[in-house]
Amino acid sequence: MAKSADTQATLLEQVVFNDQGLVPVVAQSAATGRVLMLAWMNRDALALTLDSGDATYWSRSRQELWVKGETSGNRQTVKSVSVDCDGDSILLQVDQQGPACHTGLDSCFDTASVEIEQAESNSGEGSSNA
Amino acid sequence: MAKSADTQATLLEQVVFNDQGLVPVVAQSAATGRVLMLAWMNRDALALTLDSGDATYWSRSRQELWVKGETSGNRQTVKSVSVDCDGDSILLQVDQQGPACHTGLDSCFDTASVEIEQAESNSGEGSSNA
Numbered sequence: 001m002a003k004s005a006d007t008q009a010t011l012l013e014q015v016v017f018n019d020q021g022l023v024p025v026v027a028q029s030a031a032t033g034r035v036l037m038l039a040w041m042n043r044d045a046l047a048l049t050l051d052s053g054d055a056t057y058w059s060r061s062r063q064e065l066w067v068k069g070e071t072s073g074n075r076q077t078v079k080s081v082s083v084d085c086d087g088d089s090i091l092l093q094v095d096q097q098g099p100a101c102h103t104g105l106d107s108c109f110d111t112a113s114v115e116i117e118q119a120e121s122n123s124g125e126g127s128s129n130a
Numbered sequence: 131m132a133k134s135a136d137t138q139a140t141l142l143e144q145v146v147f148n149d150q151g152l153v154p155v156v157a158q159s160a161a162t163g164r165v166l167m168l169a170w171m172n173r174d175a176l177a178l179t180l181d182s183g184d185a186t187y188w189s190r191s192r193q194e195l196w197v198k199g200e201t202s203g204n205r206q207t208v209k210s211v212s213v214d215c216d217g218d219s220i221l222l223q224v225d226q227q228g229p230a231c232h233t234g235l236d237s238c239f240d241t242a243s244v245e246i247e248q249a250e251s252n253s254g255e256g257s258s259n260a
Contacts, residue, residue: 007244008244010242011242011244014242024154024168024219026156026165026168028165033163035156035158035165035221037214038154038156038214038219038221050244050246053246053247053248077248078246079245079246080243080244080245080246081243081244081246082239082240082241082242082243082244083239083241083242083243084167084168084238084239084241085231085232085233085235085238085241086238089154089168089238091165091168091239101215102215103215105215108214108215108216108219109212109213109214109221110212111212111213111214111215112140112141112144112212112213113210113211113212113213114137114138114141114180114210114211114212115209115210116180116183116208116209116210116211117183118183118207
């Protein structure tokens with residue numbers, strides 16, 4: 001059972017949904033600290049998440065509510081919901097079952113990555129670049 | 131100095147900007163694993179970030195490029211840039227100088243949080259709720 005209805009209502013009031021009625025939501029693994037995915041919630045999805053403890057998003061492609069893992073089994077059990085200082089983004093701490101990404105990767109951010117080497121002015125490490 | 135121009139160009143090509151030319155960007159502390167903030171980049175902001183190694187966003191309120199920490203000194207030195215499986219969100223690993231949030235808090239998500247207690251069906255822990 002989720003926290004008291006009062007606390008949920010307070011949180012819901014703090015969220016600023018965009019002109020499509022959506023807010024971006026970051027899911028972070030409570031176990032590993034890895035950022036797993038970014039998805040979107042409308043007010044109903046957030047209310048359902050707070051009430052059920054199962055991460056529930058709004059699918060922009062299918063235009064429907066989407067309980068994460070409902071078909072794949074890779075559910076996200078939500079441990080906490082945080083709203084940022086402007087109210088226009090949300091962070092979930094989750095217990096992720098299986099891979100978070102539909103590609104089978106642990107995180108949706110495992111697909112493509114670039115490491116940045118700092119310019120000499122920002123780094124104490126020597127660089128052989130002339 | 132950032133990675134080769136080829137690698138940057140490949141990453142830039144993978145990003146799907148929304149109809150306002152923006153993509154949501156999550157900044158995570160490389161040191162602590164904490165999610166610090168969610169902000170937005172346009173293509174120029176992403177290119178500048180890749181090139182300079184200083185996290186550079188698009189301010190939706192001021193409608194201008196915004197080098198994080200340029201006025202506050204609380205810069206974000208970017209260690210890596212990852213694009214998600216759909217190309218429509220970005221994750222930065224950053225070295226954050228000072229607090230990330232304009233409120234003075236370490237993370238923008240430190241403002242408001244609700245912990246979720248799981249229903250008995252999802253938890254091995256007993257609940258006294260009838």
